[in-house]
Amino acid sequence: MTAAEAVPMATEEKKSVTVSVTKDGCAVVTLDVPGAPVNTINEAFGTELRAALEQVESDPSIRCAVLISGKPSGFVAGADITMLEKMKSAEEAARGSKELGDALLRLERSRKPFVAAIHGAALGGGFELALACHARVLSDDKKTTLGLPEVQLGLLPGADGLQRLAKLAGLQVALDHGLTGKNLRPAKAKKLGVADEVCPAPILRDVAIKHALALADGKVKPKKKPSLLDKDELTKAALEKNPLGRKFFFKKAREMTLKKTRGHYPAAERIIEVLETYANEGFEASRKVEQEAFGKLVMSDVAKNLMSIFFATTAMKKDTGVDDASVAPREVKKVGVLGAGLMGAGVAYVTTNAGIPVRIKDRDDASLGRGLKSIADIYGERLKKKQLAKPEYLDRLAKLSATTDYSGFGSVDVVIEAVFEDLGIKHKVVREVEEVVGEETIFASNTSSIPIGRIAAASKRPELVVGMHYFSPVHKMPLLEVIKTPQTAPWVVATAVELGKKQGKTVIVVNDGVGFYTSRILAPYMNEASYLVAEGVPVEDIDGALLAWGWPVGPMTLLDEVGIDVAAHVGPIMHEAFGDRMSPPPGMEKLIADDRRGRKNGRGVYLYGEAAKKATKAGKGKKPVDPSFYTTLGVEPKTKLSRTEIQERCVLQFVNEALHCFGEGILRSPRDGDIGAIFGLGFPPFLGGPFRYVDSVGAAEVLRKIEGYRDRFGARFTPAPVLVEYAKSGKRFHG
Numbered sequence: 213m214t215a216a217e218a219v220p221m222a223t224e225e226k227k228s229v230t231v232s233v234t235k236d237g238c239a240v241v242t243l244d245v246p247g248a249p250v251n252t253i254n255e256a257f258g259t260e261l262r263a264a265l266e267q268v269e270s271d272p273s274i275r276c277a278v279l280i281s282g283k284p285s286g287f288v289a290g291a292d293i294t295m296l297e298k299m300k301s302a303e304e305a306a307r308g309s310k311e312l313g314d315a316l317l318r319l320e321r322s323r324k325p326f327v328a329a330i331h332g333a334a335l336g337g338g339f340e341l342a343l344a345c346h347a348r349v350l351s352d353d354k355k356t357t358l359g360l361p362e363v364q365l366g367l368l369p370g371a372d373g374l375q376r377l378a379k380l381a382g383l384q385v386a387l388d389h390g391l392t393g394k395n396l397r398p399a400k401a402k403k404l405g406v407a408d409e410v411c412p413a414p415i416l417r418d419v420a421i422k423h424a425l426a427l428a429d430g431k432v433k434p435k436k437k438p439s440l441l442d443k444d445e446l447t448k449a450a451l452e453k454n455p456l457g458r459k460f461f462f463k464k465a466r467e468m469t470l471k472k473t474r475g476h477y478p479a480a481e482r483i484i485e486v487l488e489t490y491a492n493e494g495f496e497a498s499r500k501v502e503q504e505a506f507g508k509l510v511m512s513d514v515a516k517n518l519m520s521i522f523f524a525t526t527a528m529k530k531d532t533g534v535d536d537a538s539v540a541p542r543e544v545k546k547v548g549v550l551g552a553g554l555m556g557a558g559v560a561y562v563t564t565n566a567g568i569p570v571r572i573k574d575r576d577d578a579s580l581g582r583g584l585k586s587i588a589d590i591y592g593e594r595l596k597k598k599q600l601a602k603p604e605y606l607d608r609l610a611k612l613s614a615t616t617d618y619s620g621f622g623s624v625d626v627v628i629e630a631v632f633e634d635l636g637i638k639h640k641v642v643r644e645v646e647e648v649v650g651e652e653t654i655f656a657s658n659t660s661s662i663p664i665g666r667i668a669a670a671s672k673r674p675e676l677v678v679g680m681h682y683f684s685p686v687h688k689m690p691l692l693e694v695i696k697t698p699q700t701a702p703w704v705v706a707t708a709v710e711l712g713k714k715q716g717k718t719v720i721v722v723n724d725g726v727g728f729y730t731s732r733i734l735a736p737y738m739n740e741a742s743y744l745v746a747e748g749v750p751v752e753d754i755d756g757a758l759l760a761w762g763w764p765v766g767p768m769t770l771l772d773e774v775g776i777d778v779a780a781h782v783g784p785i786m787h788e789a790f791g792d793r794m795s796p797p798p799g800m801e802k803l804i805a806d807d808r809r810g811r812k813n814g815r816g817v818y819l820y821g822e823a824a825k826k827a828t829k830a831g832k833g834k835k836p837v838d839p840s841f842y843t844t845l846g847v848e849p850k851t852k853l854s855r856t857e858i859q860e861r862c863v864l865q866f867v868n869e870a871l872h873c874f875g876e877g878i879l880r881s882p883r884d885g886d887i888g889a890i891f892g893l894g895f896p897p898f899l900g901g902p903f904r905y906v907d908s909v910g911a912a913e914v915l916r917k918i919e920g921y922r923d924r925f926g927a928r929f930t931p932a933p934v935l936v937e938y939a940k941s942g943k944r945f946h947g
Contacts, residue, residue, distance in 0.1 A: 243281050279341070316344035327420045328347070335357070358406065458488070518900075564612050618648040628656045661786075663724050674699045677697065695724055735783070792927035793928050819838045868931060904946055
């Protein structure tokens, strides 16, 4: 029997935490929540973990312990979010934080060394558990990650993980990971001193046991302190190890954080407060600050909204996109992509990244060359950052082939077109594709505005036509909008949804219509911003107001990014479909006549290139507006409106159109409407989406405001009938 072989001790069946002991006296504490795909910390888990700790401490035959997961992949994925959601008061949440913190403090102070053996994800409370151990041994598997993602749920780590990470790796590392929630990989963890050893997954258990026994025998030497000749250590000493340096460090951290969050995410400020208290007053003082903050944050509207997004996206991973449970997606072994431009190349990248071969077509070799280069550049950047190993890099590029004709398309299961936004061109492509593909090959359009039914009108097999609307840049934007027509076969929808999930997307399914959901709700928002410009409201005031409200970019910046020419093309389509409610603002035709297309040609709302640099040097701000933009429109930017009115006029247009879509059956549910708005268009996550926003403000109050603007501005503020209905009945979109 080797040192790693263990003799099971008497344990109850179906427990989350079990203990066995090797002949050398190392307790192997196995974490395995019954019936769950991953381990999460709940009340039962905490109770059993404390019992295991007592067992290890009280048994004289046990010299040390190793904590290891019984799951195939994954250590502990954090706290059970449903447990947090059910808490009734800040005091209850703070008490839960203290209880878990006390348990981990007891583990940390145990006379017997504990080693965490980590394969897969150790996140949130799971990482805090590992940090409380006396050492950490990680597998070198790409799935192994450490992280404190609580800030993404509007929370902070509640079991002293920030302080322990700061003790091991410094305040800067703890603050960085606490504020961003980003992951820490094994090699980096070893370099920072967070991991003691990194080894192949098959020997993780043996290595962890050996390390624990060495700790018990006093054979493991303390880590050598880094030399102050190291540049990073000099910086750390200057900023972290003296009062003046710490004061400056935390002051800058607050300034940068507030600039980014604009005060909408209080968890970030509390994280800074906890670490500053730890640095200045010590561990015990910081624990009290942390527990009180954790309790208040759990009960905050921000955390509740962010947790609702978490639950929604989790549920959507199991959603096939069709209501009939008997409908199953079909396997996609190969995909054809039409168009190697920005969108087509992006689609090809996320598809090959999912391990699916792609045949990409464009009109000539030059176009294909540019597309292939952009795909290779994305993979190259990932290789450089060590997010991909060289064999994976080569394998994924090998899954990509290109053509200027339809050769190789006979074997594809799905064709995704990303050609120019013109119905005639799309009809031509549909007919050409159907001549060369199989009789059950799905034809998916990446159009952002043309109804799928109109595209399917050219098809001999309209039941195989579906929309797959990606967002730019495809490799970064998380949403995929799948659009079905009344003729689209359910299995086609399910297959498109499953393909989207493999591509790493969060997928919503909507019914067909002009602009579908996302393009449709964005249009009146952008329209209203343009109406404000036409009234003489300065561009900076408009963008500034919407940034302050929580949008990632202002609408005028977005207009330049999307392209003024694209907006001009889509505007009349929307106006034709929805009448005066979508009437375009005056002046768009003047911008097009002046060849203003936005960032793409350096002529838009803002200045670009050398002109921007000169204006910035002249003191006109970091992002100067092009003065000739106003001249072209014939307006003077002198109108002063309150920030509140600017925000309300744009946001209420967006929200009202989302309600129109729900009432007309474009959306399957308010959940999908919230997720689509947040993941596709950047609606502020802390507000939970347009439907949760209406619930929080109250349908009657939202209606009152919209009717007030309708009285001033006319038909474009026509309230959605479903809003009128909910205002009268007092109903909510979410329970």
